[in-house]
Amino acid sequence: MKYVDEFRDPALARRALAAITRLGDTIRARRDGPLQIMEVCGGHTHAIFRYGLQDLVPDSIEFVHGPGCPVCVLPMGRIDDCIAIARNPGVILTTFGDAMRVPGSQGTLMDARAAGADVRMVYSPADALEIARAEPARQVVFFALGFETTMPATALTVLQAEREGIDNFSLFCNHITIIATIKAMLDSPDLRLDGFLGPGHVSMVIGTEPYAFVADHYRKPMVIAGFEPLDVLLSLQMLLEQIEAGRAAIENQYARVVAAHGNDPALDAIHAVYELREFFEWRGLGSIDASGVRLREAYRRFDAEHRFHTPGVRIPDPKACQCGEVLKGVIKPWQCKQFGGACTPDSPLGALMVSSEGACAAYYRFGQRRVPAVEVP
Amino acid sequence: MNRDGRITLAHGGGGMAMQRLIREVLLPAYGDPDHDGVEDQALLDAVLPAAGDRLAFTTDGYVVDPLFFPGGDIGALAVHGTINDLACGGAVPLALSIGLILEEGLEIETLRRVANSIGRCARDAGVRVVTGDTKVVARGAADKLFITSSGVGRVPAGLLLSSAKVRAGDVLVVSGPLGDHGAAILCERSELALQAGPRSDTRPLHRATQALAQACPGLRCMRDATRGGLGAILNEIAQASAVRIALDEELLVVDDATRGVSELLGLDPLYLANEGVFAALVPEGEAGAALAALRAVPESARAFVAGRATGGAAGVVLQTALGGSRVVDLLSGEQLPRIC
Numbered sequence: 056m057k058y059v060d061e062f063r064d065p066a067l068a069r070r071a072l073a074a075i076t077r078l079g080d081t082i083r084a085r086r087d088g089p090l091q092i093m094e095v096c097g098g099h100t101h102a103i104f105r106y107g108l109q110d111l112v113p114d115s116i117e118f119v120h121g122p123g124c125p126v127c128v129l130p131m132g133r134i135d136d137c138i139a140i141a142r143n144p145g146v147i148l149t150t151f152g153d154a155m156r157v158p159g160s161q162g163t164l165m166d167a168r169a170a171g172a173d174v175r176m177v178y179s180p181a182d183a184l185e186i187a188r189a190e191p192a193r194q195v196v197f198f199a200l201g202f203e204t205t206m207p208a209t210a211l212t213v214l215q216a217e218r219e220g221i222d223n224f225s226l227f228c229n230h231i232t233i234i235a236t237i238k239a240m241l242d243s244p245d246l247r248l249d250g251f252l253g254p255g256h257v258s259m260v261i262g263t264e265p266y267a268f269v270a271d272h273y274r275k276p277m278v279i280a281g282f283e284p285l286d287v288l289l290s291l292q293m294l295l296e297q298i299e300a301g302r303a304a305i306e307n308q309y310a311r312v313v314a315a316h317g318n319d320p321a322l323d324a325i326h327a328v329y330e331l332r333e334f335f336e337w338r339g340l341g342s343i344d345a346s347g348v349r350l351r352e353a354y355r356r357f358d359a360e361h362r363f364h365t366p367g368v369r370i371p372d373p374k375a376c377q378c379g380e381v382l383k384g385v386i387k388p389w390q391c392k393q394f395g396g397a398c399t400p401d402s403p404l405g406a407l408m409v410s411s412e413g414a415c416a417a418y419y420r421f422g423q424r425r426v427p428a429v430e431v432p
Numbered sequence: 433m434n435r436d437g438r439i440t441l442a443h444g445g446g447g448m449a450m451q452r453l454i455r456e457v458l459l460p461a462y463g464d465p466d467h468d469g470v471e472d473q474a475l476l477d478a479v480l481p482a483a484g485d486r487l488a489f490t491t492d493g494y495v496v497d498p499l500f501f502p503g504g505d506i507g508a509l510a511v512h513g514t515i516n517d518l519a520c521g522g523a524v525p526l527a528l529s530i531g532l533i534l535e536e537g538l539e540i541e542t543l544r545r546v547a548n549s550i551g552r553c554a555r556d557a558g559v560r561v562v563t564g565d566t567k568v569v570a571r572g573a574a575d576k577l578f579i580t581s582s583g584v585g586r587v588p589a590g591l592l593l594s595s596a597k598v599r600a601g602d603v604l605v606v607s608g609p610l611g612d613h614g615a616a617i618l619c620e621r622s623e624l625a626l627q628a629g630p631r632s633d634t635r636p637l638h639r640a641t642q643a644l645a646q647a648c649p650g651l652r653c654m655r656d657a658t659r660g661g662l663g664a665i666l667n668e669i670a671q672a673s674a675v676r677i678a679l680d681e682e683l684l685v686v687d688d689a690t691r692g693v694s695e696l697l698g699l700d701p702l703y704l705a706n707e708g709v710f711a712a713l714v715p716e717g718e719a720g721a722a723l724a725a726l727r728a729v730p731e732s733a734r735a736f737v738a739g740r741a742t743g744g745a746a747g748v749v750l751q752t753a754l755g756g757s758r759v760v761d762l763l764s765g766e767q768l769p770r771i772c
Contacts, residue, residue, distance in 0.1 A: 063754070068754045107757045109756065178697075284754055420759060
């Protein structure tokens with residue numbers, strides 16, 4: 056299949072792996088412990104597990120699975136707010152599929168639907184707007200989630216609703232920003248990372264320039280990476296080449312999609328509709344300054360938090376959870392005391408077990424699962 | 433029929449309206465000479481097993497939305513699904529019953545299309561629709577049209593299949609490309625409007641399963657890869673037989689249309705439903721004969737070897753084309769499209 060198979064070519068993968076092994080060995084000989092490389096984006100985590108890249112890279116390299124799974128980092132209190140909105144009579148709550156199973160303190164959106172709320176899965180905010188057009192007597196709310204990747208689509212939908220004078224559509228806005236998040240990780244005292252595989256689709260929107268501080272100020276190398284297995288391997292090779300040469304720069308492996316200055320129409324839409332919040336609460340990481348956005352004053356009428364009452368109660372992460380330490384690479388998913396016991400994809404305790412992009416769910420499903428040994432007769 | 437041709441509660445009331453519906457829509461569609469719609473039961477002397485044969489009996493509900501989709505419709509599913517449940521147990525399917533639950537307001541033309549599809553699929557498969565039931569519920573109490581179908585079949589003496597019979601070394605054979613039905617339904621629901629999108633693989637499997645059973649005396653088990661796809665049934669077999677099943681990604685056959693939808697929506701074809709593909713485990717020495725027998729039947733002409741059972745912890749593992757591996761676990765729920 057075009058644009059897919061050429062990025063999964065086993066022969067090219069073997070060549071990249073040979074280079075990665077050689078570079079990893081050279082670097083490893085000069086230091087203690089393996090290199091820790093964070094893939095920021097959940098899409099990369101998914102690719103690493105789906106293609107078994109974890110097994111293929113040499114021991115000199117460890118992947119640390121970062122916070123870039125928007126579903127995973129959503130705190131319970133926000134899910135509770137979303138369910139409260141969905142329970143309003145006449146409301147149709149529309150959402151991306153994988154947000155349906157994220158637990159709040161009182162259950163998930165799927166539970167709310169079973170209890171009578173009108174919760175519908177859509178593939179795009181434009182679908183939600185279409186429902187609003189078709190059902191003018193109902194209030195249609197879209198559960199807006201994600202980094203800058205999904206922001207342009209929701210912003211353009213709000214602009215479209217405004218143009219058409221649709222007044223029964225609103226967003227429950229939980230968009231988060233990548234730069235503040237990476238900065239918070241870099242400022243964390245227990246950080247041990249050696250470099251980043253940078254997010255591909257966020258960068259398609261914001262470009263590569265906003266990451267300059269990662270190299271300039273923190274002296275960490277970053278390579279913006281695509282999502283096919285060869286993208287990930289080639290990006291890793293580029294990262295190791297930087298580390299081996301003692302360089303720290305922002306490089307772009309995903310140039311077929313990402314331009315240095317980003318995508319202007321997308322950025323214009325974001326800036327027209329959204330403004331930064333002073334802070335936003337993250338599951339596992341706590342509150343991060345300027346890491347979320349809300350609708351600007353001019354679009355307040357499309358803001359579900361303005362239109363509906365939300366409890367807004369802050370629910371602390373379960374005490375037993377070690378999601379934050381996993382997110383920062385301090386421990387591996389399976390080193391968490393709850394992993395595979397109290398916390399499984401079936402009944403997730405921590406956020407990282409929820410989405411298939413969450414590091415813990417990925418380990419559980421694809422990798423280091425505790426399978427009871429059974430003797431074959 | 434009422435003037436605008438819609439189902440009303442009267443069609444389920446047992447009176448004239450119901451009789452006309454049965455006589456004018458359902459019986460002509462099913463076309464069984466012995467089924468007159470008057471008696472409350474079918475009498476099937478031909479089904480009685482000979483010495484050592486066993487009677488297979490199965491039932492299944494069909495609630496698919498949309499009712500019509502590329503490659504099939506709910507009526508085809510109701511016939512094929514029940515035939516396939518019988519067939520994978522080694523049975524020769526003989527007769528079906530069709531229960532219809534209709535929502536008030538359903539267009540009679542829609543019902544006619546579904547009934548015609550049921551009749552056509554049953555005839556094509558050589559299986560009779562011998563009895564049925566029709567109920568009408570108030571608007572909103574069901575979604576358009578639901579079907580339950582039950583079926584009986586005969587398992588020849590000596591054929592004993594079980595998911596618990598698989599041994600390390602056995603070869604996994606799959607009867608056709610993975611995930612086409614699930615991809616077709618998702619495509620319709622998400623209104624992706626693809627050109628040349630995936631088509632459902634709904635088809636009867638009894639000719640393929642019988643060919644395999646004849647070619648392969650050591651046949652361990654056959655399983656219809658419906659909900660949860662190949663991933664789900666292989667996990668059940670692996671647990672039942674306490675073996676590890678190792679899939680080889682390079683051997684798996686997934687058509688481009690289904691792959692494309694999976695890539696777009698972030699789904700794994702291993703977990704997408706089929707309605708006309710089954711997996712079988714056969715002793716290593718019979719794998720060649722199994723494949724040849726399947727490929728000689730049109731419904732399984734694209735059969736392929738997908739992997740084998742091995743020792744080690746019970747479960748399913750995929751060897752990726754790049755040389756890595758991953759566990760193919762049971763999903764916690766339905767596969768949900770990823771956000772980014």
